[in-house]
Amino acid sequence: MAAGAVVARIITQYSDKGSKAAARDINKLGKSFDKFAGKVGKAFLIAGAAAAAFAVKIGVDSVRAAIADEKSQALLANSLRNTTGATDAAIAATETYIDQIQRTFGVVDDELRPALGKLASITGSITDAQNLLGLALNISAGGSVDLGSATNAVTKALQGNYKALRNMGVPITDAMVKSKDLNAVLAITAKTFAGAAAARANTFEFRMTRLNIALDEAKETLGAALLPTLEDLFTTLTTKVIPAVQKFLEENGDKLVAAFQAAIKAVVGFGFVVFKVFSFVSKNKTVFTALGAIFAATFVAGKVIAFVTAIQGLIKAYKAIRAAALGAAAAQAAATGGISVAAAVAGVAAFTATLGGLYFAVKGANNAMDGLEQTGEELEFSFDGLNDKTDDFLTNLKGLNVDLGKTTAKTKAQTAADVLAAKAKTVLAALAKLGVKPTTEKDPIQLEAARLNLLKQSNLEEQRKLAAIMENMKAQLMANEAVQRYVDLLGVVADQTISPEEVILLAGKWGISKEAVVAYTTAIFAVNDAKLSTEEIDLLAKQWGVTKQQAEMYLDFFKYINDGKLDQSEVNALMEKWKLTSKEVSDYAKKIADGVTPSDIWPTPGNQAAKSWRDALAALNAYLAAVGVKLSPTAPTVPTAPTPGPTPGPTPAQITAVSKKIESFTGSAASAFGTLTTEEKAVLGGYKPFVGAQTSFTTPTISGASSVGLGTSGTGSQLPAGVTINMTVQGSVTSENDLVTSIRNGLLQGQNNGQAIVKSAVAI
């Protein structure tokens, strides 16, 4: 066809050439599309990643800024409340003021708040602090120092130290310094730096700073908006994720334990084989190292359950976070600098992938090992038993139920963990019966150890109780011994003197040295002369095991109440000397008068004495019954309960006098008794000789010295002021000496009222 010819088509058809060209064009177009799509996709990916990264960056910065700003605000608010008593409204107004200042002068609020807080703490006024903050801003701008330094200079000036301001170029004269004229100093400072902050704010640098501040404020606003989302995340984690993890672990604990126990058993050999055959370690060095570290740590610590828990916790957390709170997780990551949930998610994802890779690696390795085992190619490792272990591992791994939504019947059944828990409950119940507060410990072995320990402690408690009882008994014996010694002393001092022979006699009887006898005797009679030397008080204090002051106080009180009464002048004297109130004096005197409160269980001198008298009476009655003598003895009169207050018995002198008179008696007891004066009869208490038919009987044996206690009977809880000895004897006594002895002992009992000498009474 000639060039330039005009062609008019009449019949048109499709062309093979056209089809092939069309196919080529289509292919080309497709490739172009693919290429375009790829480029576009990459572009979108890059753009998306960049946008996401930027969003995360913005989010991180925003949340960080919001948190920091919130903290800064809280600190300032607290400072203002404490120093100026600012109200919430005042604090809000202060925040507004700070926001205006930072936008106007280009100084960030994180610098303004501490400065304002410091100035407020110095001045105690928000208004003054704000004025001074303006001054500090001018100083900062004019002196080319940071706001903190300028604020410090101002606060020092407020405290009378103008050196810092002078160093910044403020022309403070010596006269101002000398006169401490703060107003003048502040005025000249303000004049020196007037307008500096405003001028600085208009510079290009600070205009940019102000722009950045505005952007930062916007970020903080964004971050503040994100914070509720983070709270939702925390709530979700606390109320859903963690309980779900716990529930999962409870239901799958046995499976996990079994799976990972098998894994742990196989891991060493497995790792070796994989290394030999597939160079798995070299290909997955990081992963294997991490797993190896976990396994090794597990072997070392022996905490299989902890390991399993950690693994499953990660998986569970990953699933839960991914499903429920992925968006919130990003915010959380932003708030925490991207190292918490995001890191955990990434870590869990990596670990999950690793675990999956490990599974397939194990599976592949196992199959390959089977083949290699058959051929035996260049493998030095023995496979005996390894396949079974790895099979177990794979089986158990497959059986893991990591779906939180599923609760299989098997997991509902009682598991080994449940059995352990039941055992633990049983042990805890046993411990609860022992009064032990159950602990959180669940290991039966540990619980059994705890129980044994508690039993041991219980034994120790019994030992302590027994020791206390022994101490009590010892105290009681000492009290008895003291009483006996006092009785002995009364015997030997009947002549108002203690001869060396008597000292030797007492030492032999009491089993102590002569010096100890002398000391003891001195202590006992120290109070009798109503003149206590310092040495005597020291001696008594030492003897009683109390302080000197306590002994002196006790003796003072005893001196005043020894006459059986405590008049007002004596109370006043005691109040003045010992700086006590009237009630305290009364209480203490009553305590001395009442003496100790002996135990009802353990023998006391009073109880012992009462028992002795009852035994004596019983022996007498038995004797009379044996000899066929019909007697009608009356029961010993039980002394009535003593009235509160000091009721001292007869003095040793009175006892001695009556005793001597009785010893000089001749004739019948009744006639001899009749010669006594009323006072002397009072010394004998209620004693009356029995006058009746003459008969003969042996004086009932009065128990030994140890049984001679304070003359009382009955409850023994209170010591009588005196003793009433009623001896009803039908007929006359066999001998006068018997009667004298009996009466003498009765007198001694009457004297031994226990209130003046008993050590326990001193132990206030």
Added chain:
Amino acid sequence: MADETVVISGIKETIESLKKFDKDAARRLNKVINDELALAEGAARAKIEDKPPMSGWRTVPAAKGRVRGGQGWPAWEPTAIRQGIKKTRVEGKVRSDYTTSAGALVQKTAAGAIWEVAGRRSGGSGTGRNMIGVLNERFKGASRGIWAVVDKDADKIRNNVRKAIEDAQKLLKANLNKEKG
């Protein structure tokens, strides 16, 4: 000049197949197509007048220059122009719509082509504008020769060709069925 493209499918394949089974039928089909194109060719040639379209259009080649009437401007030679109109079944190059020609008319002479398409794309400029204006006044718009025939007779021709192809395809089918037995 029609804008739409009417494609008759199977012309080439039918003819190729008929050549295998029934050469006479193929020949008949070709004859139908050629006859239709020949009719169009005759109609187009009839449009060429002996008198030049414009009074100044030289009837002999110009001695010099490429101006009308000068050397290089194609002379209006009615016989040559008529002979320059031919029917053709050359496929030609594939168009962008993946079609080729199965039958067309071609105006091979320059003078004929100028007369055919002058003023088709634009109204021209300068003396060209006057020429186009005169041509349009005398012969209506562009597509004055072969295209005028195609625009007028194309549907009839296509229908005749399509009918012939359908008949040929029926015949071909019958032959194929006969072949299968």
